[in-house]
Amino acid sequence: MTVTPPGWLPPEEYVETIARATSYACLYFTDTRGRPVQLRATYGAEVWQWPGGNMDRWESPWECAVRECLEETGIIFEGEQKLLASHFIGHRGREWPANRIGFCFDGGTLCDEQIESIVLDPREHTEVQVHTMAGWARMMTARDFALLEAVDTARRTGTVTYLEG
Template structure:
């Protein structure tokens, strides 16, 4: 069967839709993951980050969102820890969601003490061991955290899929 060439605008209209987010994964100097409690779903803990704005790269998004949400000015180099693909976000979100999780490194006690949250987005931050996070988080959300933490510790990169939104 011969394929029919379509102009780019028409071809792109036939492709699946996707939105993208990017974030930074931090730990303290003891290796405890740093997460923020979302105001729109108080059971949801997430990393500093958010949805990409038009014209931004994932790295630019992660750095901008981290500053907006925590006051942290991140000046490190991009190191991708993992990619997260989310399908089926429900009828109110008619697109897949793709996440880029970058290594933010270790936060010092001084950096942690200086965190200023955006109260519109996050009500608290916390540092906990993986065992403590596992008791606090929904299993699919904890799986993503554990995979990203493993990537950080091993110097690898991971790919995580979930059936609905977690980031």
């Protein structure tokens, strides 16, 4: 005879009671001078991103970051699996009906030839640019730049960071 613990719910019912979230993963690259490499999104002049995107069902964050990097840049990433940041964005009502969780991994350094050979998916990105942090600060929204700055600091200091917002 199987005894069901008090308060226990079948998995399909329990899942309805917990927070829901979409999740993304990306790779953070710099050039040989330590300057961040970013891609301009097709949906906003101020939206700059790293190669990455939403995780597919049953895909790990690492698998997603590597897959998205290949799809968005043509780069076959074979580097080490090193987390730089975890990012949480809370539910925003009608704007986005779920929490959003992100994982930013260290993509390492790209030489000029690698940057020049990036092949963008024109449905997602319009250009690749490399700038100093001061240059990026002038081109990005304050919220997006705060994420860039935190991830860049984590990389330079060898730490992992957690961000909200």
